[in-house]
Amino acid sequence: MSLIHLPNTVSAQEIVRCLREHGYAIIDKLVPAITMDRIAEELESYTAVTPFGPDGILGRRTKRTGGLIARSVGARELIVNPTIIETTRRFLSHATTFQIHCTQVVSIHPGARAQTLHQDEVAWDMFPFPDDYQVQCNTLWAMTDYSEKMGATRIVPGSHRAGRSVEFESAASLPAEMEKGSVLVYDGKVYHGGGANRSKHVRSAINLTYALGWLRQEENQFLSCPLEIARTLPDELLRLMGYQCGAFALGYVNGFEDPMTVLGRSQPGKLVGAEFMLKAEQNEDRRSFLREAKFD
Structure with missing residues (x-):
């Protein structure tokens, strides 16, 4: 069994349908591979000095580099990608606004162990949001080819309906294998986790997550992006950052x-x-x- 892949011509309506039914969707080559190479180059000096995680949750062989809006023009373009923005707008249409919640490059290095399968929405102090109330629309953009051996993110299809008290074993999950420039879109309720990297290569992804506008952001955008840079950004991006x-x-x-x-x-x-x-x-x-x- 493999996960669902959609073409880069897919409509936001179809992506939302997949999110509601399966909890995720993979859009193949939504941006050219060269776009990801350009972003990697823009961020290289930052990812090089990012420390590994301190524990098994963040990953002792995993780096998480944030502050992407201030550091990468290419990352800004991904954040306002029209397909993703319209998908998020439709998926979170029950709230008046939505915002960027987190921006980070997740780099899983060789030897990394698989991450515990989890739901992203537990970030809000484990608050028990209703099962039918969505608070997030999340993305993982493949900066490198995403293979199971390299530690592709693992998804439990349909687990967005499972609730908070369930624990899934790795055997219940499938690897979100995809090519560079593709993107995994997923519900904040779906169980997922980084895979074990058994290769000799670093598996990198850009994690851009969106949340309802009335919730606190995981990454403090006001402090992550200095005012002198914020003043140069377009209105759409500024409002996503929280200037609304x-x-x-x-x-x-x-x-x-x-x-x-x-x-x-x-x-x-x-x-x-x-x-x-x-x-x-x-x-x-x-x-x-x-x-x-x-x-x-």
Whole structure:
């Protein structure tokens, strides 16, 4: 048995259907392999000095290099990839906003042991989100070819319906083998984990995760990306980083001002309350439309 692969021409609607039914989807060669090579080159000086993990959870032979928005132009392009953004928008359409939750390169070195199968949504202090309430839409982009021998991420298909109390053995999982430039998209509830690297090569992936706008981010984007760099970034990326209200009265600055005011992108003194409520109402209309059209 192998995991589901979709072509890079696939619609966001079809990806969401796979996420809801299986908990994951692999999109083959969504970006050219050369794009991943360029990002690897941009980040080489940072990945080289990143220490290995301190324990079995983070991986004693695994490196996790963060702060990608400040460090890599190519990573910024992946974050706003139109297919992924539209998929996330549809998958998390029950909330008013979503945001980037974490940016990191995960480098599994030769000799690494398999990671314990887990759910990413436990990051929020193990809070028991309802089984039918999605809080994340996550991606792992293959920076290198992803083979089982190299430690390809392992997925338990359908486990997003299993709940929090289940423990899966490795035998229940399958390797998400894919070519460089491909991406694994998965639900924050699905059980997964890095595989054991039995090869002589480093298996690298770019982990970009998205979460509901009212939840705290795993990676603090405001501190990871200095203001002098943030001021040069496009509005779409800035709002994904958290320069937006996550919901009504969540995340404003001063007296109900748009967080973009801090970067000079919004008029000082302009209140966000009324227009944000309008946005919430418009989003609810859109969610109703998607439900009725069975697009979500």
